[in-house]
Amino acid sequence: SQQGEEDPQALSIQEGENATMNCSYKTSINNLQWYRQNSGRGLVHLILIRSNEREKHSGRLRVTLDTSKKSSSLLITASRAADTASYFCATGVGTYKYIFGTGTRLKVLA
Amino acid sequence: DGGITQSPKYLFRKEGQNVTLSCEQNLNHDAMYWYRQDPGQGLRLIYYSQIVNDFQKGDIAEGYSVSREKKESFPLTVTSAQKNPTAFYLCASSTPLAGYTDTQYFGPGTRLTVL
DSSP: OOOOOEEOEEEEEEEESSSEEEEOSHHHHHEEEEEEOOOSSOEEEEEEEEETTEEEEEETTEEEEETTTTTTEEEOOOOOOOEEEEEEEEEEEEETTEEEEEEEEEEOOO | TTEEEEEESSSETTTOOEEEEEEOOOOOOSEEEEEOOOOOOEEEEEEEETTTTTEEOOTTTTTEEEEOOOOOOOOEEEEETTTTTOEEEEEEEEOOOOOOOOHHHOOEEEEEOOO
């Protein structure tokens, strides 16, 4: 069953702009992870934020987590054409289970 | 794609055939997973394995089978009972940290097409 819901489903921005995508989920989680997927490829892990963390940074990425609202956001600053991809959130539940959202398709125009 | 390999990259199946997708990891991870991805969709869990010789059904296990005879290998068989097998298949692995899920790593995927 899909727990995560990304918003928006698709996003188109100009190079240099910031891109923000959101993820909502339904149950208690251990952590939340964001992945990038280029067309026809596997998923690349971007960042993991644990349930007791509120914000995390990695390079041009900033992730926030609000467990009271059951939501997370991924901000990509100063976007580049190479950031064009689909982005997925995945919630870690229990010891072994991960539940993926439906993804946000980001297009960065040069 | 980390230390996970999947083969083949593309696979074509005729109606009524069983096919096996390979997944190998050298990350020494305990858990391995198979997901199915349809166009424009997220990932759906087919099977997962916590340890060798043990595996559990995911959300869409019907028509699929797996084995876990070695820690590094988790092959997926798509049987003729799977009515709509055309999809992109992704293998992943992870190891729990302090009893909770931790980072999951993915292979490059296998695209299966039924002719």
